[in-house]
Amino acid sequence: MSAGNDVFGDRSSAGAPQPFFHSRWVPAPEHVRDLGPGAGLPAGFRAAGVACGIKPSGNPDLGLLVCDAETPVSAARFTATGTPAAPVLLSQEHCRLDGLRAILANSGCANAATGRRGLDDAAKTQGAAALAVGVQESTVALASTGGISWYLPVDAVLKGILAVQGQLRREGDADFQQAIQTTDAFEKRACLEVELSGGPVRLTAQCKGAGMISPNFATMFCFVQTDAVLEPHTADLLFGVCVKRSFDRCSVDGQLSTNDTAILMCSGASGVRIAPESEDELRFGEALDALLRQLAILMVKDGEGAARIARAIVRGGHLEGIEAAARGVANSPLVKTALHSADPNWGRIVQAVGAALPGTAPLAVDIALEGIPVCSAGVAIPYDEAELAEALKAKEVEYEITLPGEGAETEVFFSDLSHEYVTINADYTT
């Protein structure tokens, strides 16, 4: 289970490598080409990762990603938690988030619940990274993941910055990815090419996360790079929408982290411009959307202890209602244990939906599992039990839930609840 052994998820299994877009829920857009793991970053980006000593294991724990463009464009999204970590606060309050030049990311320490000292520690590493890279401090974003309440070993990080700066290169995305991983069982990384009217642009991403938060190792990160030319407003708009449709729609354990961070950076080095409200914007948006959705699904698939994942798709006439129902199903330990054991016990879905929507009794809910209707208007209907039991053994399972009314639809991707989850989170104490 060591991080990074399994390049590109389960592509390393015997036989032909699996394409990046392999979930039933994310068709590969036609104008997007998978370049494979070794293609490297888009023009204008360099990255590296080193072990600087934050992790007692000696595994890589410090990553640096740099955009060499003088006036790059970027967009960022952070956790909505009430208890954000120091690097999140610092990045939000003191960075030019639409013009980032670099990201300094570490694993092994979240620098959360560390107060004034945590902010000072973060500021020191930000300053050192800016100096090493030769950019302004306000253009260096920080991202940390690891144990909450531990202080950052600043001296180790400062030495690490010097080391990692010396190794920056376009093919450094794999090393950067390794340095940000914690309990991840496999890499979540992509190198894509998007065909636009002005020529091809490259779109790469490195993502980490195996649980919204895990025992001492918190958080999801997703860093995305492109050499396309985007205006700040376009970058922010596209990234915001795509994050909402991907990372905001998945749950391993329903636990929002103190450190979640997602950043898009655009070097513009390809010279291919994406004009607002153009056909190219649509095509790039589709590529970005598919990329983030596949990464989000990979994160759920790598959810702590996960053996099977599901999509709850909920339709109805009331947006808040369908959202509550989808979250209720996705976060129910009873639904998650049933998913784990491929148990056709859909009564747990009725229960979770009803519990999420108090005051609506009697609720006319329709339920279909893998396309097989089992409940109509809140009442059990006959179905082929053997067929259903077989269908639920798939690695990706779909629950369709229909509530009264029309016009609204939502989805949540989620993992099962297994013995392995308990082992990871209970048996290995701090």
Next chain:
Amino acid sequence: MSAGNDVFGDRSSAGAPQPFFHSRWVPAPEHVRDLGPGAGLPAGFRAAGVACGIKPSGNPDLGLLVCDAETPVSAARFTATGTPAAPVLLSQEHCRLDGLRAILANSGCANAATGRRGLDDAAKTQGAAALAVGVQESTVALASTGGISWYLPVDAVLKGILAVQGQLRREGDADFQQAIQTTDAFEKRACLEVELSGGPVRLTAQCKGAGMISPNFATMFCFVQTDAVLEPHTADLLFGVCVKRSFDRCSVDGQLSTNDTAILMCSGASGVRIAPESEDELRFGEALDALLRQLAILMVKDGEGAARIARAIVRGGHLEGIEAAARGVANSPLVKTALHSADPNWGRIVQAVGAALPGTAPLAVDIALEGIPVCSAGVAIPYDEAELAEALKAKEVEYEITLPGEGAETEVFFSDLSHEYVTINADYTT
């Protein structure tokens, strides 16, 4: 783990029997005497339980409780779910809930998601029970627990009603209790005497529940009897407040059931009247409150797979905020796995509180575990790690969480998340 072997919870362990009030969180009221399990129901009540064939195991599955008073007083509370079971709908819509004469309760089948047929089935058993007992249909409440989506075997229940009616007696509360149990590992039952100004009254209760809902065996029930004379308004008021302070404040898996039912019945047979707003009302209310709180804690203690339980007590200035924080902590699988392993990883509490209160950053949260402060204004503070680790090994653990502001306080009792929970809910498929 068979139901009913372990009379009165863990009282059966070697040595002196444990008193009913044994949780640190529920001091026994001074004017309340524990009569022990064999004392029987208050005057005016009879009960019995039989095996009528709903459960394939042949275990008891049908219980009948009758109040012989001509004009009894009662009060009831039901699940708030949007998908209530047929017996809940029928009891709510067609019963005189302030004047119930009988309760027909079964385990082994929830009669939920069964639509029109489920309501008809429930109505038939209600009619048969009314006939057997010799009371009006509208005075017979129904309560079912078991598999969702299964139809009630009406013929078996009708035969069972005749059998159980023939066995009604004041000492039948133990049999009644057994007939309503499902995955419960031990009985949750009490026989108390409350000293009032007009003399003693008896207060008994039978409770079931080991998870708000469990795999195919759903629900919590609590049936309470007294021979005190209460007015309907007083009964409803006291019972409503006490249910809110007990069953509404506990969580095994955060899952509201389709069938939750709690009913208080007052025979008045003691002739001891409890006048509204009197000292006696206060004393009786204290007894009822302590009874329901101890039963709620027993339910959490018997939570599926539970080895350790906790109370999250949250204080602050904003009622909705402290409620969200308390529920967030109690239902976090990360907090629950940490509780299980006595892991002093309080970063998970910071994370759960922050996640429950988005938009409040940076949140000045104080945390103390077992009275040992670990976090002040959102920042880690020094503490004796060995002392904390030792304290967390208690069977009942307390987390104190203080948010900004003053004047509001809430609590949630919850169980841990163990391998056994996953085993119960995932490994035994339907």
